[in-house]
Amino acid sequence: MADALRGHNLVWLAGQEELARRYPQLALVLPYPFALGAAPITTDGTQRGGLVLHWPGSRSPQLRPRERDAIGDVCRRLGSLLRDAADSGHPVKPGAGPCLVPPPGTRSSVSSEARFAVDFAERLPGGCCGLDGDGRITFATTTAMELLGAGPSDLLGARPWEALPWLNEPVAQDRYRAAVLSRGPTSFTALRPPDRWLSFRLYPNASGISVRIVPAPGAGAPPVRPPSPSPPLPPPRAGQPCSTT
Template structure:
């Protein structure tokens, strides 16, 4: 995300969220209610195996968001157990999905079919309530996670607005195979008494590009030389990199910005315009821009 002084309202730079660090929910050890970070040591648990498989599926399909739902014990709702690629607070409204609710993942589960939404028009046509909440360009696939005749949960994958309107045959096959692998993992975990609880916490994991990305020191040095200020947000919306110029334009020290969401560190950024542009960038993976007033009278373009 770039930051620079604006000549007048309405002229903006470009904001491009950089998902290059882990999708944690804050500084190390700070985790939002209902979510937790992956552990780093010890034998791989059942939920870690599910987490790894979801991220590998994202890599194989090119999806930028992945979510795995597990049927709750009463089998009347799905609960999110693994999440990658979006902040927890953005996904929170869909952390629990009733089986009777008209939603992509619930429909995929009830009908045991792949639900594909190839863009905002498809979302609006089939799920108008979802389109009102997320009026952004993105594509989505939802699939039942099964093993044999048993339905264990549901898988949701999401792509930016640049994805073609149709799933390729290879993508469909990959999603089908991924759902099958997840189902077998859940069945094995159940048989071994290690199946994670559907009423427990959600696992937050970095997206594939974060896990495999190259060192960024040269890019950081380049950003410092740019005439405008630059900062980078992780998938949870927290600032993980900020140049000295950006900190100067924002009127605060870098140490007060790092590890915080912009609108938390800078109350004057806590506006619907700023947060809506951030959500639009997260879901569409497209640059957005807006202009905001830095009190008392300086306009900044993002």
């Protein structure tokens, strides 16, 4: 963002290779597939802020002309709004935290379809929970709460690593960041004290992350052995019918 403001132009990072070449320290912190654009918001020669846009790594590395034009148009409109607000004596100031806007088409009211979705999730083996765009738990099935050892008052509205201190460890946070930035599925295992290993599978999209939780064998757990195969049957003799049971 600082480079975009200094150069008065759009900075486009098409992927991890370009990020490593231009910003190696940032690439070490965020080793995930994603694309990033940073553009200055300037009106009448006054810098009023910046716009940062993020795409998953699955997109085309090239920024299309219509995308570039759209980014420029948005920056001009934001600049005009910020200028008018300042001129009216009500300048826009930074908030205490990020303002999350739901994706277009998201329903705000609970419907019968939502109830059916909850019933569907409750019938599945294992546990399910949902995270919003800020990483806060918005939903958890009964099985998920049993596996995590926490109730609704502990989980809902909190981030997993805040509600469950044993999830506040580097591997879990790395896999969460990878899901957010790359928009691709990720997974990890974690030990719920004292001796219960759980497997977490994260499925992200623009609105948040769906998390699947199932028991998993971990360090010190006895390996799961496949059943011993039955001894092979002798091959049938010529002219003898072959049968199976």
